[in-house]
Amino acid sequence: MKSFLNFLLIALMQLVLINGHAIEMEKRWESQEINEGNLRFTIYYKSLTATVNGFSNSNNNISNLVIPSKVNGPYNVTAIGLYAFQNIKNLRSVTIPSTVSNIKAHAFEGCTRLNSVYLQYPYGGRMVGYHAFPQSSSVSLYFTDFAGRYSSSVANFNNSFKTDAEKTKYYKEVLRNYKNHYFDADAAINTKKPYIKYENGKASVDNFYEQLAHALYSDPVFSGRNDMNMFMIDFRTTTRMDHTYWALHQWRMDLSYLKYLYKDITIQDAGFAYAGLQFTTSTSEPRSIMSFWNIKYNNGKKDVTITPTPIYPKDCMRNFSNEGTGTNCIHRYEFDYHKWYTVVYRSWNEIVDHQQTTFVAQWIKDASKEQVWTLVTVYDTHVPYSHMLGTAFFQENYSTIHSDAVRTFNIKGMYYRYGSSKFNSLNTAKLSVDRYAHTKGRFDYGVSDDKTYFYGSAGGSIYNQADYEEQRAGQRTYTIKQDSEPKTDALSVASAYYKVGSDNYATVYVKLNPYSSPFYRIDVYYESGSTSGHEFITDPTFESYKITQVKATNIKIRVIVYDIFDHKTEINLKKN
Numbered sequence: 001m002k003s004f005l006n007f008l009l010i011a012l013m014q015l016v017l018i019n020g021h022a023i024e025m026e027k028r029w030e031s032q033e034i035n036e037g038n039l040r041f042t043i044y045y046k047s048l049t050a051t052v053n054g055f056s057n058s059n060n061n062i063s064n065l066v067i068p069s070k071v072n073g074p075y076n077v078t079a080i081g082l083y084a085f086q087n088i089k090n091l092r093s094v095t096i097p098s099t100v101s102n103i104k105a106h107a108f109e110g111c112t113r114l115n116s117v118y119l120q121y122p123y124g125g126r127m128v129g130y131h132a133f134p135q136s137s138s139v140s141l142y143f144t145d146f147a148g149r150y151s152s153s154v155a156n157f158n159n160s161f162k163t164d165a166e167k168t169k170y171y172k173e174v175l176r177n178y179k180n181h182y183f184d185a186d187a188a189i190n191t192k193k194p195y196i197k198y199e200n201g202k203a204s205v206d207n208f209y210e211q212l213a214h215a216l217y218s219d220p221v222f223s224g225r226n227d228m229n230m231f232m233i234d235f236r237t238t239t240r241m242d243h244t245y246w247a248l249h250q251w252r253m254d255l256s257y258l259k260y261l262y263k264d265i266t267i268q269d270a271g272f273a274y275a276g277l278q279f280t281t282s283t284s285e286p287r288s289i290m291s292f293w294n295i296k297y298n299n300g301k302k303d304v305t306i307t308p309t310p311i312y313p314k315d316c317m318r319n320f321s322n323e324g325t326g327t328n329c330i331h332r333y334e335f336d337y338h339k340w341y342t343v344v345y346r347s348w349n350e351i352v353d354h355q356q357t358t359f360v361a362q363w364i365k366d367a368s369k370e371q372v373w374t375l376v377t378v379y380d381t382h383v384p385y386s387h388m389l390g391t392a393f394f395q396e397n398y399s400t401i402h403s404d405a406v407r408t409f410n411i412k413g414m415y416y417r418y419g420s421s422k423f424n425s426l427n428t429a430k431l432s433v434d435r436y437a438h439t440k441g442r443f444d445y446g447v448s449d450d451k452t453y454f455y456g457s458a459g460g461s462i463y464n465q466a467d468y469e470e471q472r473a474g475q476r477t478y479t480i481k482q483d484s485e486p487k488t489d490a491l492s493v494a495s496a497y498y499k500v501g502s503d504n505y506a507t508v509y510v511k512l513n514p515y516s517s518p519f520y521r522i523d524v525y526y527e528s529g530s531t532s533g534h535e536f537i538t539d540p541t542f543e544s545y546k547i548t549q550v551k552a553t554n555i556k557i558r559v560i561v562y563d564i565f566d567h568k569t570e571i572n573l574k575k576n
Contacts, residue, residue, distance in 0.1 A: 291320070
């Protein structure tokens, strides 16, 4: 019996050794390292693919590298390996075939003399990894047409393609080639990406922009006119990602009065504005933003430029000249992800230095703060007797830094009104995505399962971006459930009184409770003996008002306080 057990044990051990050897052999024969020509490859038997791993001879002097599309017979070269050609100092040009779908991290990093990379069209898409190329403006990436051709100049382009159809075909194929590349945010910083642009029968040399995550848009559907002096929206993001704008309100100022004033007016640039929130260079820098583009017109005699200016907070104005000219006010405002914020915009007419103008202000409600509502920005548009026209929302990634990350938005509670009329609900919106050659990655938009808010997300790598975009709708219209009018906070006054100074003038003080809706306007009525008067003060920053028209002897003061929703309360003031 003992001998039999020993026999079984020996047999079992031999079986384990045989199986282990077989598994090791199977692993070994899944792939194999080979040299072919001057290059080293790993070939994969099951997939019939190969990865090029570098030169087979470290002392090679090849300056113009052409990576083959096949190796060792049937094996398609589909990848350039990690660190494959790193620090090859004499390498000057590289041609990458259409079969390569992955250029891995650091593949050509440190190739200080590399200046030309020819990228043939990747039919299944191509990923370009972190620091795959030198981060230098001396490197040019050239995107070919489907036949592998590249035109470096307008003269070469016109000589190579004679008809409009041929030129258009080449141009569209080059655009699609670039679109089908997904560059890691740090894959090819500062490299040039020149191409021949052909539009309206004219050819010119242009340069592809660095890739950014897709921008997403929401355009509410108006049932009538889009005139408004108040707009409100609820917003949150579910991701905390830097280099992201959320424009919660985008509009133009009404120019009807200027057109009435100048019969021969020609509007050269109607300008527009947007305001919202952003994470800038890091998520530890949350900020609010309001931007106005200059308004330009000719009044029949001369050209006029109106430059809106921020008046609150003080000293926050900055001029910009990219994508037009104008000013903006960007300053710190603490907001976080996964929290809903209510944002209100209101415009009103004002007189400054005896001139009619229109102000626009932005307030944000954060229910978790001690002071629930915050006045964020006030702008003087310098446009007389005006108001806001229309609204739109967009989410935008404005820098290549972290352009691979996912950005999201949720919006609801969109309402507007004009004058003192009731609010109108904007519960239907057209959601859309950009279609630029330089935008990349996944995107999604729609409404929540319970149909109470719109959502959108952009970011995340994807192969074959051109097909991905074509298979998804560029825009769709959705409707959410929301009340016909918004639920607005109540006006609550904490204290209201007046003090008499040594000069015998009365100063009015009004303070709201922390949970109150925000202050907008105060009407001050005063009476002293036979003298009476009033002042109407629209000032969201109001703290006090000194009555200098009459002395404070036996003065009686009554105020009417208004919030931004035009709720009001009347108070007979007592002396403090």
